[in-house]
Amino acid sequence: QPTRTAPLVLAAASLQESMNAAADGWARKGHPRPRISFAASSALARQIEAGAPADVFVSADEQWMDEMQKKSLLRPRTRVSFLRNALVLVAPKASSTRLTIAKGMPLAKALGPNGRLAVADTSAVPAGIYAKQSLTALGAWSQVQSRLAPGESVRAALAMVSRGAAPLGIVYATDAKADPGVRIIGTFPERSHQPITYPVALIASSRNPEAEGFRRYLISAEGKAVFRGFGFGTR
Amino acid sequence: MSFDIAVALKRGTRRIECRVETGPGLTALFGPSGAGKTSLLDAVAGLLRPTEGRIEVAGHVLFDRRSRVDLRPEQRQCGYVFQDLRLFPHRTVAQNLRFGWNRRTDAVPGLSWDEALDFLGIAPLLDRMPATLSGGEAQRVAIGRALLSAPRFLLLDEPLASVDAGRREEVLRLIERIRDQLKLPILYVSHDRAEVERLADAIVPIG
Amino acid sequence: MSFDIAVALKRGTRRIECRVETGPGLTALFGPSGAGKTSLLDAVAGLLRPTEGRIEVAGHVLFDRRSRVDLRPEQRQCGYVFQDLRLFPHRTVAQNLRFGWNRRTDAVPGLSWDEALDFLGIAPLLDRMPATLSGGEAQRVAIGRALLSAPRFLLLDEPLASVDAGRREEVLRLIERIRDQLKLPILYVSHDRAEVERLADAIVPIG
Amino acid sequence: MPALSPDEWGILLLSMKVSAVAILGVLPPAFALAWLLARREFPGKIVLDSLVHLPLVLPPVVTGWLLLIALGTNEPVGRFLQSAFGITFVFRWTGAALAAAVMALPLMVRAMRLSLEGVDRRLESAARTLGAGRWRTFAAVTLPLSANGVLAALVLGFARSVGEFGATITFASNIPGETQTLPLAIYSALQVPGAEWQVARLAGISVALSLAALVISEWLARRSGQQRGRHVL
């Protein structure tokens, strides 16, 4: 019964498509296809803490991975940051807004008189935290601080832009690329925010022999190629 | 004529036909249980629509199948004492009594509030909730509520069924006064021969 | 003694004291509206706890404040016809009648089902829901339900209030038979002098 | 628990405002729906019933998303509301209230419908014979006799709005001081490792708020219950 031996992977929701593709690739090599549970990294981390019988954890940020490591919930020496992402400014497809992302850019003006800037929650959700860092570094934070529309996730921010509820938004490059309803106006300089990386690690309580194989596959050249296809950077 | 009624009623699977044609005063409906007395009163009050026929009370046509007259219950101005009383459980006795009182723009030189309470012996009950009344007390309140609503005619469905002998005499006198002085047409249902013979100007067998 | 009752009852703000001591047969309670007749029957049935006193029926102590006896209603085996009937609205007439029937492990050579239906004239109503019954029909079903529950004594609260004259004779004969043949003690509330005088072995004034 | 910080006070007051406006605003249409469903037979009744239940069945995020599609400033209806009445919902506290109202609707309708079904129609016909028209009968008999259900609807609806998260954040966003109600603040705190204490404080505030609502409702129920007593004959 393949489901017996298939490892259980807990993955950040933003990896939905790419991780499924990677699991398919792994399955094509004759392995049982991993079962994957997609949810917010915070939710997954709390489940691991509560003793959930999972094998692999792929987080959308380092913070929760650090937390897991501190509590010795990860198998030592299995943590690898294997994906990178970039932050982009997007506008609805039909929008004609132009803006060069640089220090001192007139971001507030670009929002128009009433428009709001769609982001993920800047105090909590990783994409929002990165956006805040970039905007601060570029000197635009004080302009738009009161003009934000924080969503529950990057996807929510993306939906606000693609539905035209917000004239501009800050999302991951991978999301922007996949959504035909938005246009990328520019990419935030990599150095304006902490590196956006996705770590993977084995969970300490994992007993599944397949788990380590899948982790290795994810960080192999073959595995990374799958993610590059969805717009991720790899390292 | 006070009552000029000829209707066919449908209650569940039963079909009931009634004909009542009487002059002024009190008309007693007399008939076995299940004959259709309550159903007839419901029809006159506008709570049960006859399948056929015509209802005229004191010269006013309340219902006529042919000419499509069908007054709404609140337009018929009847004072109906229900067999099952139907006091409003969320209102005090006084509030129940006053419910129809507001209709009192009356041309009829009616019955005064105090007189009615006195005849019915319900003055001490005014602040009580209906759920705390005894059977006979509730019945007298129901009578009071109907009488105080300035009706143009009365429908009394066994109004004295659980009123005690002493009170009964008082209430009978009240009804007689209404019959004689106010000259309201009254349809009266009772199973008590003596009562009926004392009150009725006409007795109509039903069923 | 059939009934040996001396209790004090509290209903709302009112305090009611009753004393009933009678031999076998039917005891009529006679008294004005609001005197406490229904309250007394409730106490005997176990639905209203007296503040003081003692209730003994046919040699069984049902309640005694001093010795802390207080049988639950279902242990008292009474057949109670309520003034407000209380038919179960979600059960057919037959199901209502059969509700207490299951107690029938009877030593009492009771009343047969068919006989009861016959006396009460409710055989044609068996499949009906209570909401579709006329007032008199409902009352007869309520009497039937109480009689068919194999009671050791009966509490009848104005059982004939809306039963028509013809039926009334039948039901009276049924009650007489129960009184004479089955020798069940009966507490009977009525406002009808004639009825009381015909039935009662003892008349106890209340209030 | 130490006293609330100014931020927490702000969130609490906003939550109260949003929930109160939502519930009071949705009460009349909810009652009308309850009445229709309890009392009338009409074609498409089951469809209406399903529509009312929709916000319960769909994940809240989807409901929020549908609201966004329907009432966004770039969508026809949204544009119309804005130009004709100057009403915008997106990114406004009014949007949070609308989301809460929509999510509370099915609960409120059901509670009131249940009570209405229990009202004895014979009492209504008695009121009619006493000269009360449809409206007075409704106001003086039907409504007070279903007061229990209205009260239950208010409590359920209020509790539900105080807890509403998914539709609000999707439709009205999570703007501090404008649309950041208690659950949204809790959500933000939950995303950060080690902020459990803050989560607990905010959750405590939510619970206290709805406890207050419950206490008030029990008190009202007791008062009206005393007044009412039970049915007679």
Place this chain on the structure above:
Amino acid sequence: MPALSPDEWGILLLSMKVSAVAILGVLPPAFALAWLLARREFPGKIVLDSLVHLPLVLPPVVTGWLLLIALGTNEPVGRFLQSAFGITFVFRWTGAALAAAVMALPLMVRAMRLSLEGVDRRLESAARTLGAGRWRTFAAVTLPLSANGVLAALVLGFARSVGEFGATITFASNIPGETQTLPLAIYSALQVPGAEWQVARLAGISVALSLAALVISEWLARRSGQQRGRHVL
């Protein structure tokens, strides 16, 4: 809409199983709570009432998190359940059912409480004089007379469980074939840009499922309503 794919069938069946088990499992304790709240006065009643409302007031994610804290296999209670009875909830469909049950509880309790408050106690005392003990009176009188409320509770509870998302994903995670119910599948689809069609399909399935429940309930209500008729005297 083309026929359902095997995946969609799987999700639908899982959702049905989870919701049905949740609702039927929580019905008895919910009724007991409703009865306590409707009929009894006891110290701490308002506290119990608040506890029942808790899942309504807290954001679902918090409820899921509390469940996780209470019943995780690393936590005392969870460890005990596992070792003593072999019951685990985390990552199991049983966990999804538990989460759904907890979230549905307040709605179900309220509906049944409302009906119980409407039951005429005089009919219960009539049953007692006819020899029915407390239990028979309950089963033959109280319960059938509050059938409307039980039915409403089932419908509300079922709809609520079909729509339950936050507590489930937090407590039971989002595992295809095990805990991925309809709302979780919708959430997953929402993560993929351009998958609106799939979201719409899944939402449609949810709606159809609860519509079916509604139709059944209306039919049952009509049947029992016909049987019941209204109060007499």
